[in-house]
Amino acid sequence: MSLETVREEIRQIDEAIIGLIARRQGIAGTMARLKHEAKLPIHDEEQRARVLDRVFNDAVEMRIDPVAVKKIFTILIDMSEEKQHECSGEGNLP
Numbered sequence: 001m002s003l004e005t006v007r008e009e010i011r012q013i014d015e016a017i018i019g020l021i022a023r024r025q026g027i028a029g030t031m032a033r034l035k036h037e038a039k040l041p042i043h044d045e046e047q048r049a050r051v052l053d054r055v056f057n058d059a060v061e062m063r064i065d066p067v068a069v070k071k072i073f074t075i076l077i078d079m080s081e082e083k084q085h086e087c088s089g090e091g092n093l094p
């Protein structure tokens with residue numbers, strides 16, 4: 001396999017990752033509405049811990065660096081909370 005072929009494969013994987021991040025972010029509005037209706041706070045420390053534990057264990061199973069994966073998901077959860085705050089603004093709930 002050539003350098004260019006491998007770079008093209010990386011580009012396609014990156015595109016897929018961004019698509020999945022956009023999908024994760026896309027449901028933040030619905031999550032914000034459900035939490036608003038249930039009078040629940042956007043930040044949920046216990047759920048954060050559950051998600052981070054789950055992805056840590058998945059990473060261990062897949063033999064990739066679990067600490068790095070946990071860092072990535074900390075950013076993704078922060079992005080989700082930020083989006084949920086944006087969506088919670090007056091008239092912004094879906």
Ligand SMILES: O=C(O)C(=O)C[C@]1(C(=O)O)C=C[C@@H](O)C=C1
Pocket residue numbers: 031042043044045047048051076077078080081
């Ligand atoms: O599950 C929730 O309650 C969410 O809002 C989703 C999510 C996440 O991105 O996984 C985001 C914020 C919470 O603090 C915990 C988890």
